[in-house]
Amino acid sequence: MTTSPPLAWTGADPYAAALRTGRGPLFLRRTDGWLLPLDVERWCARADPVDREVLDRCEGAVLDVGCGPGRLVAELAARGRTVLGIDVSAAAVDHTVRLGGQALRRSVFEPLPGEGRWGTVLLMDGNVGIGGDPRDLLDRVARLLVPGGLLLVETAPMDVDERAFVHLTDAHEAVGAPFLWARLGTAALLGYAWGWERAGQWAAGGRRFVALRSRRASSSAEPPKSTAVISSQRAR
Numbered sequence: 518m519t520t521s522p523p524l525a526w527t528g529a530d531p532y533a534a535a536l537r538t539g540r541g542p543l544f545l546r547r548t549d550g551w552l553l554p555l556d557v558e559r560w561c562a563r564a565d566p567v568d569r570e571v572l573d574r575c576e577g578a579v580l581d582v583g584c585g586p587g588r589l590v591a592e593l594a595a596r597g598r599t600v601l602g603i604d605v606s607a608a609a610v611d612h613t614v615r616l617g618g619q620a621l622r623r624s625v626f627e628p629l630p631g632e633g634r635w636g637t638v639l640l641m642d643g644n645v646g647i648g649g650d651p652r653d654l655l656d657r658v659a660r661l662l663v664p665g666g667l668l669l670v671e672t673a674p675m676d677v678d679e680r681a682f683v684h685l686t687d688a689h690e691a692v693g694a695p696f697l698w699a700r701l702g703t704a705a706l707l708g709y710a711w712g713w714e715r716a717g718q719w720a721a722g723g724r725r726f727v728a729l730r731s732r733r734a735s736s737s738a739e740p741p742k743s744t745a746v747i748s749s750q751r752a753r
Contacts, residue, residue, distance in 0.1 A: 659731045
C-alpha cells in the first residue's frame with residue numbers, strides 16, 4: 518500500500534454510538550461472518566494498570582496512532598508528557614479532547630505534525646492492523662519517529678497473521694463501510710519488523726506487547742526538539 522487508505526471509520530455510526538455510550542457490543546465482522554468483539558468499555562474507561570505499565574516505557578513526545586476515545590492520551594497528558602492522539606473517527610477525537618488530551622482527526626498515512634521527531638509511537642488495542650498492510654504501517658511509523666525512536670505495539674493474544682476486509686457491526690446488525698484490517702500475533706509482527714531492533718516483549722492482564730526501536734542515524738544528527746512537536750498544530 519502506497520497511498521492513504523480511506524477514512525473507513527469516519528462514517529461508522531456503530532462506532533460513534535458505542536463511544537457516546539461507553540459500551541458495546543461492537544464487533545469487527547469478516548465477510549464470512551466471523552466476529553471479533555471490541556473492548557469498548559475498556560477503551561472508554563481510564564487507563565488501567567496494564568496500560569500504565571506500557572506508558573511507563575514511553576520516551577520523549579508520544580504519538581498515539583488510533584487513539585480511540587483517548588484514555589492513553591489523557592493519562593500521558595496528566596503526567597505532563599507531550600502527547601498527541603490521531604484517529605479517523607470524529608467521535609474518538611471529540612472524546613479525547615473532552616478528557617483533556619490533544620487529538621487530530623487524521624489517518625496515520627496522511628501528513629502529520631512533527632514527522633521524524635516523535636520519541637514514541639503507540640499502536641495499542643490492535644491498531645497494528647490499521648491499513649491491513651503491517652509492513653507498510655511499520656515503514657510509515659519509522660518515518661514518524663526520531664532515529665532510534667520507540668514503537669510500542671499491542672499484538673493479538675494468539676499466534677495469528679491475518680488480513681481481511683471487515684465491517685464494524687453492533688448488536689443491531691448496523692454495518693459501517695468495509696475496510697482492510699490485519700491481526701498479528703507477536704511472532705508475525707516480529708517477522709515484519711525488518712530493520713527494527715527488538716527492545717522487549719511481555720504479557721500482562723491477558724494482553725501481549727512488543728517494543729521495537731527504529732534505525733539509528735549517525736551521531737552527528739541534530740537532536741530532536743520534542744517539545745515543539747505539536748506546538749504549531751491546533752487539535753480539535
